[in-house]
Amino acid sequence: MTIEQKHHQFQQYLSRKDSKRYLPAFWEHGPFPENLNKKLNLLDPKKQILLSSGVPNKELFSIKNISVNHTLDLGHENVGIPGDHVLTNTFHIGDESFSKHMSTKDKDYNSNVPIESVFEYADQTYGLSSTIELFNKLVTKFNYFREDILDNNQRKINYETIITSGTSASCFYLTQMLLDENKTILIEEFTYPVIIANVNMTDGHYAPFNLNMHATEENGQNPIDVEYLNTLLSNWDSFYPNKPYPTCLYTIPVQNPTGLVQSSEHRQEVYDICKKFNVLIIEDDPYGNILLTDEVNKVKDNEDKSPYNAFVNQKNDYLKKLESAASYLSIDTEGIVLRCESVSKVFAPGLRVGVIIANKFFIDRLKNIIECTTREISGPSMTMFNECCYGMDVLLKRQLQVDNIDRLDGWIQWLMNLSHRYKLRQDILLSSLYNTKAYKDKKLFECIEPKFGMFLCIKLNLETLKPQVLESSLSMQKCMQYMDYKLLEHNLSAIVGTKLSIDLDHSYKKSGFIRVTVAQATGKEQLQLAAHELGKAIEEFFDEYLTPSQEYEVLL
Amino acid sequence: MTIEQKHHQFQQYLSRKDSKRYLPAFWEHGPFPENLNKKLNLLDPKKQILLSSGVPNKELFSIKNISVNHTLDLGHENVGIPGDHVLTNTFHIGDESFSKHMSTKDKDYNSNVPIESVFEYADQTYGLSSTIELFNKLVTKFNYFREDILDNNQRKINYETIITSGTSASCFYLTQMLLDENKTILIEEFTYPVIIANVNMTDGHYAPFNLNMHATEENGQNPIDVEYLNTLLSNWDSFYPNKPYPTCLYTIPVQNPTGLVQSSEHRQEVYDICKKFNVLIIEDDPYGNILLTDEVNKVKDNEDKSPYNAFVNQKNDYLKKLESAASYLSIDTEGIVLRCESVSKVFAPGLRVGVIIANKFFIDRLKNIIECTTREISGPSMTMFNECCYGMDVLLKRQLQVDNIDRLDGWIQWLMNLSHRYKLRQDILLSSLYNTKAYKDKKLFECIEPKFGMFLCIKLNLETLKPQVLESSLSMQKCMQYMDYKLLEHNLSAIVGTKLSIDLDHSYKKSGFIRVTVAQATGKEQLQLAAHELGKAIEEFFDEYLTPSQEYEVLL
Structure with a gap:
């Protein structure tokens, strides 16, 4: 065709x-x-x-330049506590002569982005050309079209x-x-x-x-x-x-x-x-791009390798997993x-x-x-993203102590670091959840252990323990509303499954879950506390709901 | 009611x-x-x-801080050439400890804005509370509701x-x-x-x-x-x-x-x-807010006044004009x-x-x-605007060498400076236009001299000199298309009136104008050149259109 x-x-x-x-x-x-x-x-x-x-001429803009300090380094083992020595890179957008705080030696990476390209109307209502170009590079980098297969390479141009x-x-x-x-x-x-x-x-x-x-x-x-x-x-x-x-x-x-x-x-x-x-x-x-597996970030057989070779190994592992x-x-x-x-x-x-x-x-x-x-999108937002993305390469080169890396490898390192942090958070929450009485002794719930992303789904064992709530959409809605009351009582904000269904009459039987995310918690201690309170809330829910000890009437 | x-x-x-x-x-x-x-x-x-x-926790953001250098100073008489000594203020968003380039003495104005308030989801999809608060302050400052009249003060709360x-x-x-x-x-x-x-x-x-x-x-x-x-x-x-x-x-x-x-x-x-x-x-x-009158920025009876009193005088003048x-x-x-x-x-x-x-x-x-x-709007955009707006006060205090000014007076000074620049640009274009042969000798056009804004409307004298084009919507459209050809031939990009009408059958008789703006030109020289070329293009248009010397067929 x-x-x-x-x-x-x-x-x-x-x-x-x-x-x-x-x-x-x-x-x-x-x-x-x-x-x-x-x-x-x-x-x-x-x-x-x-x-x-x-379009106001650039002389009519108040902001003359913007300096941004960013990092590739997300700390290591202690969730919530950045490492002692956080490596940062500084880039400058706009006319350097207006920056009082800069000397030549400070100049890590000069973006060469004139201030007007940030503050004027963008060259297109659907995004700065520079940002579109960056995403096209990432499409190639992540091999979305599987260009290793000839047909797909042809296909990409469409x-x-x-x-x-x-x-x-x-x-x-x-x-x-x-x-x-x-x-x-x-x-x-x-x-x-x-x-x-x-x-x-x-x-x-x-x-x-x-x-x-x-x-x-x-x-x-x-x-x-x-x-x-x-x-x-x-x-x-x-x-x-x-x-x-x-x-x-x-x-x-x-x-x-x-x-x-x-x-x-x-x-x-x-x-x-x-x-x-x-x-x-x-x-x-x-x-x-948030990959939740241990393997990528573990140094395996890498002891005898240079930091650069270790990075390349990890990168290939990461990209292979994304390809799956x-x-x-x-x-x-x-x-x-x-x-x-x-x-x-x-x-x-x-x-x-x-x-x-x-x-x-x-x-x-x-x-x-x-x-x-x-129409248009924020110029500062697009340009900061561009420059940070390219600036990650500067940071990675410094980290690996090499002069050359493949372009945008820095962004891959960032994504791997980020994945590692999410995995750490996930591990803490999961292992703490599995340690609760509600799970270990009472088998009140099980978890879907995600391999990507930032969400975790806690499925309540209603089939065995509260089968009567599975009778109708309304009974399930009431049940999960009570579950939400118990979560709030334990000062936890999470989302119950019934609120995420697009058609409860269709899906009510499957709605007996709690969606939690590890993204927002402040750190290890809070995640452990969250698991502990989740366990207690779930225990109390099963102990109380539809029994004489039910504390609250359910309102919908 | x-x-x-x-x-x-x-x-x-x-x-x-x-x-x-x-x-x-x-x-x-x-x-x-x-x-x-x-x-x-x-x-x-x-x-x-x-x-x-x-919502990713702040530890998961790469950008740790942003420093912005901005000015209140738009230079004075030479459009396009910033003054020699441009006073700038620096503000910092985010954790200072990540900024290598800062010492205590450098700290002009600390925004106290934590980085997460810029990079997290905003507190509301319809804007950061801080930005809404700022605009509400400006509404009061500019007395939109004429709060000096009791009824309007009551009205404002709705x-x-x-x-x-x-x-x-x-x-x-x-x-x-x-x-x-x-x-x-x-x-x-x-x-x-x-x-x-x-x-x-x-x-x-x-x-x-x-x-x-x-x-x-x-x-x-x-x-x-x-x-x-x-x-x-x-x-x-x-x-x-x-x-x-x-x-x-x-x-x-x-x-x-x-x-x-x-x-x-x-x-x-x-x-x-x-x-x-x-x-x-x-x-x-x-x-x-772009006011095009000379008076405000002129120092009148101000010789014996302190810079602060002179500013207050100008401010009151400016606000009074806005009120008109x-x-x-x-x-x-x-x-x-x-x-x-x-x-x-x-x-x-x-x-x-x-x-x-x-x-x-x-x-x-x-x-x-x-x-x-x-849904949401760019966090960096909103926060930069907030901080620049407040930072203008720091600059104004320094400029006036006083410790106290009314809050957001800096923003008013900025708007007055900006108005002054636009007025200068306008003056250059207008006086140059009035000096062209097309205007002085031939009366081929007149200008609507705007008292606010950045646009200028050049009305062609078609009624007297090309009355036949006023016969129909189509003849006017063709005429103004030819005018556009002449502008482009003189390497001028402007917009002809027929393209800005929402119903040409209704408005064709009034569509014989060219909209130009002084915002985008690089400076005095270019504005003078623009006027010169506009004059020539208009002359040629009147000499050629619908005569044997018409150079181009008109395509619509």
Whole structure:
């Protein structure tokens, strides 16, 4: 199929409103007759005098330069306590002569970024070219398209990257593009509920697809219930006689809230079904680079290696592990995958920088939506991310005491360090949880041990110990509300499963879990305390709920 | 009328979709029974362990601190050349111990802003509390509500402020809130066309209202043709039988593109009509603080005054002048004004920080839209703006060599300096334009001399010299396309009036102008060159167009 045919085929996925989103290009000139065109081509574009748009000249900006101190070093064994000697790098954005605090020897890394490129309107409403370029380099670095396979290398040229102000904005744009009253999106039965608000705004429909909560790395089962998905799409009208046939599917492959991870093989199974039924896949993956295994960061057989060789070993290990749960893009022969990423979980949520990677047809439509809606993204945010990312290389070279490394290896080291910290946090919480009376003696819960990400799912053993709450959606909702009361009573803020279901009538039997994250806790001591209190809250819940000692009436 | 009655009445202005925008508050807890509530109130909220949301702990951020050098000093007479001794202030965000370049004596102003408040999720999706607080202080400082009048002081408490990622985003949210297929918005016949894209997305309708292009400061005429507006709203069905009756009006009071300014009296006239016909007013005012008069910055009778007293004099002058063209909020007895501001033109567009001030009913609905769509705004952008704004006070104190000034006087000095620069730029362009042969000898054009803002409107004398182009919308479009060809041939990028009209059939007779801005030019020399080339381009246009010497065929 030619690109044109393909694009014609993609047209059917668009919201009927898409063609109404149109910004008259008042800033454009032309069309030009031939003889004028020739003349204009002879002019020096650098000498053009710009009287057209209200872009303040750089002399009119108060901020003359910005210096940023950042690190690659996240400390080592003691969660929450940074190492004694934190190696930092300083970079400077803007005119050096305005920085009083700088001498030549201080200059670690000069970004060469003029201040106006941060504070003027960006060169594009969908992100600074420099930031897009950086993400394209990372796509190559992480080998999203498996360029080692010839076909995929060819395929890559049909994709494009745009920057957004985070995945919330991305999901908003995507649902605006793809949904209307005649379209349905499939969503994992438990999810991050903002997507529902996005869908409702479009008048579109949604329906859940099932998770397999028993999938583990050991048993190798797919965390997506692919059998259900296949049956659902084969017999749509019998499941949902009043909803239009689905045109897209939304998945968080390192699942929020359950922490279940789709391996590359699992994604292939889901992809094959979507391909068969002409369903687009929105892959929302903010956690994919946080790898929770011990092996990568352990020095194995590395004693006789140089720091540089040890790093290369670790890097190869890390990249190989990521490849075992590779993006849907890596298998997207049909151009039906739209991938969302974010720097929120791997750099800083306050920056508001996210990314969409998809085929050019959809990216063009997204650019148009951005033009017509929110337009630009923060210049300081984008530039700080760029410069930090490149600055990580300076830090890594210093750390490894070498002059040359592969470009952006510093970013990989950062991600490995970050993964290590999350793994440490996870280990502390898990081992403390497994030490509680509630677990050890009473078997009141079990945990889904995630291999990626920052969430942990504590499944209550309701089937055996409180089977009556499984009778209806309402009884489950009440039960988990009581669980939440007990958590709050122990001064714990967590989220119970019933609040993360998109259709409780569909999913209530599986909703007996608590989602916790290790990201926010202050350190080791607090994580241990959290586990202890979680254990007690769960014990009290089982002791009290629906017994004479139930302390509180449940309000919904 | 009580607030409740008022809110009930406001309900009618909302888009029918507004109630569909709803985010399930999965992060909230409760409702609680009484006995639990009592218990929870006894707990220490600071000791609550947060396991609920994926907010990375501050130890997981790479950036440890940010130092910013900024100035209040924009140089004096030579546009484009900063003064020799630019006074700068440095502030630091985050942990000082990570900044290698700092010694105690370097510390001009310590922001006391911890790094996590920049890089974590913000405390609200509609802006950091600290930034909202700052804008509220500015509202008081600039006396938007004319608090000197008792009633208005009372009125103020019904209003609220939210932060957005700029006025483009604000206008997108506002149109989403207010428009659907059953609603019409009135828009100035010439405007910044992004609003049209916003409106189209909602299925809403729009219609132009007329500008009075002959209004000047001297003749005191209202730049809004209030007679037309009144007639239009009194006889809507005869003007637009197929469009719903208007529910809101969009105005740029320091008009883009014409540069026409609505004084306080003019706004009262427009307000009275809108009030009478139950029409909301969206006031989009990014230029209102850029005051283009000589007087403020001139030292008059100040020779014998201290620098501090001279500043106070200038400040009072400046504020008085602003009051002569005060916000619609100052007269908004009905709560029907929604005001948009932006820091783009007075600080830096790349920051992406804008503001909406409106009554609480509408602000609540806007907060909900933000929750359901784009969510948060850049932390570094908001914090840098806050700290620069407060840092201006440090600079001003140093400049005036006093220990105390009124808080945020520094920001006023900044705005006065900026106004002065724009005025200088404007003067250079205008005096050079008035010196061209095209103006002096041939009277080919006249200029609207703006008293605020950054735009300048060059009206071509088509009525006398090319009356045939006034015959139809098409002939005007072709004529101005030829004008654009001539501008481009002279390596000038400007925007011709026909491209800024929202309904050319309605406005073609007034479209014979060129919008230029002085913001973007590099300096004095370039502005003089621009005027020279503008003059030549206009001469050639009149010499050639529709004569045998016409060089190019016109393509549309």
